[in-house]
Amino acid sequence: MADLSDDIVTMEDIHKSFPGVQALEGVDFRLRRGEIHALVGENGAGKSTLIKILTGVERPDRGSIIFDGKEVNIKSPQHAQDLGISPVYQEINLCPNLTVAENILIGREPMKFGGIDWKTMNSRASYILDGLDVDIDVTQTLGSYSVAIQQMTAIARALDISSVKVLILDEPTSSLDVHETQELFRVMHKLKNEGIAIIFITHFLDQIYEITDRITVLRNGRLVGTYPTDSLPRLELIAKMIGRSLAEYDDMKRTKIESSQNIKKGDSLLDAKGLGLSGSVEPLDLVLHPGEVVGLAGLLGSGRTEIARLLFGIDKPDSGEVNVGGQQVTDHSPIGSIARGVALCPEDRKAEGIVGELTIRENIILAMQASRGFFKYLTLQQQYEIADRYIKILQIATPSADQPIKNLSGGNQQKVILARWLATNPQILILDEPTRGIDVGTKAEIQKLVLSLAEEGKSCVFISSELEEVLRTSHRIVVLKDHKKVTEFPGEVDGHKIMQAMAGSEQ
């Protein structure tokens, strides 16, 4: 239990926007002393922006922050550290080539006679790690240790600042195994007992329920609410994270889709048996029929994107096999997939989708041209034809096809990437979060497009964290949890049942 019942951090009415996107809108956040507080939300909910504001990396457009009783204006990461706010990021921001001791103490090295006192530094680092019950040789380079140890080192560094009051752990358990996670929790309990408040960002629901006192849920840049962990059932938590109240999900059935009669159950466009990749996807079976839209439902981190990557050939599986169009797949690669008529519209459009400096036209025809090879070059006229056609079909807002794609809004960029894959005339189209960051009208268009593709006898795999979208668009829903396929729901099903499967428990 918390020692004192007052807050150490009070953030009120925080607003923050970036070009083209409102990251946070009127968010309140309160952190009590000595509590472990979970901060959850799906992609784009605003968690990282909120943390960046608290740690001084970003400044809020509006709103106030009260820290330890005083109103503050956090100007820089250094300032935040001086206040006693210590972040440990998901990506271990340490230097793998330096020793463990150095990583903990660099910038604050103990000195002797004008030079670094290595002996004291090493013993001091050992001492700090001892406090976390970690017993390693601090004179070895950080890079030679496992991620778990590296994370502990990061935490040790964060704690070494005198007067740490708030520790922020951003997805600390992503690369830890069960045992290591338990060790981390033990450390967190210890720190909590010392009066340090911990913000724990994670997508592992089990962990939230194991260790946290309260949960704050964000969604689409807004605060959904803050709840004591004990009083919020798992199912309700999920409902809040992905959009509707539980009651609404109770009522939401999949809208009947007329085209379901076109599905040729006998044929299969894709047949995966035992397909898996260690560390990424547990072996699963998946069948896609012509004329069918299959939705993949699951929380962040459940393995949806990983499956998409396996199906498209970005990752090579180490178990199982896939048959496309009756032929077994032997060359797992994007170009092979395109040749077979499989297309993937990726989740991270900035890093995996758009080629920023290239024009809309070039981005649209890119995959199509790749499948034609070097020499069957589409003439400029052909390219413009194709580009203009898709600009019209998808209603991409741009003065011309010669705009560099990076100038477009996120939603329009997404449309261009979609156009790219449609242009390859695929039999199987995998869409990973196609509607993220897109306005409502366009979302509806995309969903309609997916259904119309199905009507043409193709098959779509539709991945989204918005459950109502998946429900509205899919003929069949596959539920994933913790990198494993949990179950399938063919035909009509209650939203409630899907949620239960996602949560992995009966509640």
Add this chain to the structure above:
Amino acid sequence: MKHKIGAFVSTNRRFIPLFATALLFFIAYGVGAGFFQGMRDPQIFLNLFRTAPFLIIAAVGGTFVILTGGIDLSVGGVIALTTVASAALLRAGWDPWIVMLLMLTMGVALGATMGWFITYLKVQPFIATLAALWVTRGLCFFISDDSISIDHPTYKLLSQTKILIPGLSDPATKEGDFISLLVVLAFVVLAMAMYVAHYTPFGRAVYAIGGNEQSARLMGLPVDRTKVLVYTLSGFCSALAGITLSIYVGSGHGLYAMGFELTVIAAIVMGGTMLTGGAGYIFGTLFGVLILGVTQTLIQFNGQLSSWWTNIVVGALTLVFIGVQSFLAAPKSRRPSDQMAGLMLRRNRKSLLMGAGTVLAMIVLGAFLFRMIIPSTESTACTLKPFRQDQAASLIQGGAVIAYERHGGPACIDELYAIYPDGRIKGDDGDRTVEKQATPAEVETLLSGIQNLGWFTEDIYSTWHTPCGQCYTYYISVSHDGQQKTVQAVDGGTDAPSDYWQVVSLINGLIPRLP
């Protein structure tokens, strides 16, 4: 016992590249000493260091830059500019210590400017330092087209000061094995650099930036300031190297240290420092320099391979080192978290294996090279002595129009001839002398022939490379019509201007042969 060894290796596994380099050096030297009698002379070992000080000093500065993941291509230009500017100022009568101070200040200013461009204007280090190379080298030629010799007694003193090695030399006769003052300077610089790298926050910040610049920033380290400082340091070291070079060769010329920046990089890489930054030891750079020296020495002793083999060997060695480095390093990943997780664990097991593989590969490469050397007959050691510059100069002062020195060759000679306008020709090789009387007209013809070949224009310039066993090296001073110019060259390569050899053959046609 085995457990202890295993533990020892495991705790020190990050020193493996350093050990590997050192090992290769000792193996190379050992094999060479085994086959070539002359190499067993300790003076040969010390000679390795004689031409090394400027390389060591410049490479030490360069190591810091490369540790941050950058690169400094301006080294050769700064060195050349330092030599030329020093020589010009000394000739104008400036005090030598002030000149040296000024040169160091120039190096610092240049380095700081480059660092500023790279850090704050975000210019790529490659381009920024390349531009600096051009500007500095070009500036040399605004000062002077020819080499300017340095006559200042202080410089001469510094160049000739020998420090005798206790136990290997006889203080009474001042004979025996020695190292020059400049080498001591180089070692002092090396030691200071090692201290800075390992015992100062600045040094640790350098390593941190090389490891992960973004992390270093997030950890609160003064990244920008450190980056500017490393280039400043490199500029300082280049200037200091230039000063040592000008002391050693006694002159300044814009063509000195051509391509030197590549030699520096090769030495640094072979010393175990990775070009991607963050890994490597200053001490390793010393070994990189030594390996380059040993390669040259081996080729020289072999006598059958020309000096351009050095280039190939250096290139091949660099390839091996870089290849292994790249193989060991994780490719810059887009998903650092899972990359780190998987790769780090694998690395623990692999690094020892790779370290062993590295050493093995290098032993194989070394052995291959030496097998090429084995069939050759032992050649007598022909230690390179410096030119008898003072003697030549005084001959010219004494009225000679041509001072012509030739040494090396299969018989390892050292002959110095003086030709006087009245036709007298005197020659000696330290033991014997010879004289001949030619006609003044013949001397006049010779002189105008030399002049017509462009001796006093920029078409004829000094060059130097380590000579092959059979090759001669030449040092020719000509004084005619109020102009005086000294040009040195080495036989057997193609770097010297072709007309130089015409001059040599003209002179050879006139001088008498020693008995």
Add this chain to the structure above:
Amino acid sequence: MKQESKTSFSWRKVTESRLFFPFSALALILLFDLIFVPGFFNVQVRDGNLYGNLIDILRSGSTVILLAIGMTLVIATGGVDLSVGAVMAISASVAALMINPYVLATQLSPETQRLISDPNFTNQPLWVVVPVTLIVASLCGLWNGILVSYARIQPMVATLILMIAGRGIAQLITNGVRIQIFYEPYSFIANGWVIVPFPLYIVAFMFTLTWLLTRRTAIGLFIESVGVNARSSFFSGIDEKRIKLLAYTFCGFCAGMAGLVASSNIKTSDANNIGLTLELDAILAVVIGGTLMAGGRFSLLASIIGALVMQATTISMYAIGVPANAVMAIKGLVVILVILLYSEQVRNVLRRLTAQRKEA
């Protein structure tokens, strides 16, 4: 936003075009010449051939232009090739050796002496020499490409190796001897004149070939795509490895071409000096032309103009009497100026200054 027709002329299009900056730089230098160097632009006609300073710029710049064409592709993939100078030396050695292999013998009989100095003599016909040389040069480029793509070595480092070792290899081929080439048709490559110097035709041919290869096939698009975002390109089915391999091989091919021209110019194979520091000129030509060293969009024409900027600077400096080696300093300053003008920071400062002035 107003719809801009693809063909209409607008001042804005001109200033925003990729060619604007390098072209202006060139125009500035020529303006400088117009004012300060009388008679710079004189063109004489002799025996139906054109001569003059402008022609000289084009002719002496032809090797750098050839290198710049290949270098543009490599830099567009986000890499760099430092070894082109050394590859030039290797090509020159190979070509010279094929024409005159006798020179390697230690003793030459007087008949052989006379034979090899005959301008009509060559051991291999030109139509064998040229392709073999180009193949060897391409293999050098392929070597670089393999190191970069498959061994995943940083381009600067990978090509540094051939840069160091390459000259040694060139010497090895000719056993250290500078081979004189007396064969007349070979000399024509660089010294011949058909209205304009022959190298200009070679340049025109290479430019056309490269343009066809990059703009009339998908190769140019793929190179740009890989240079901008290799990962997205991978997702779209583009094989980054093969594209890079192609770029480096082609760069080697261009270097081979340049080596032929350079050695033909001096009628020898000078392994030490041919192409010395030219790799830097080539890189700078590409940078001046506006292709980012990080990779992405490229323009062959802009690189050529960049090369001409460098060359025009050099020749203008000669024309006003700057000593040959000192011109390097001027080139360095030009580079610094260009880098500054292309730099984001400086542009922001300029924009802020001009915006303030507008408000005032």
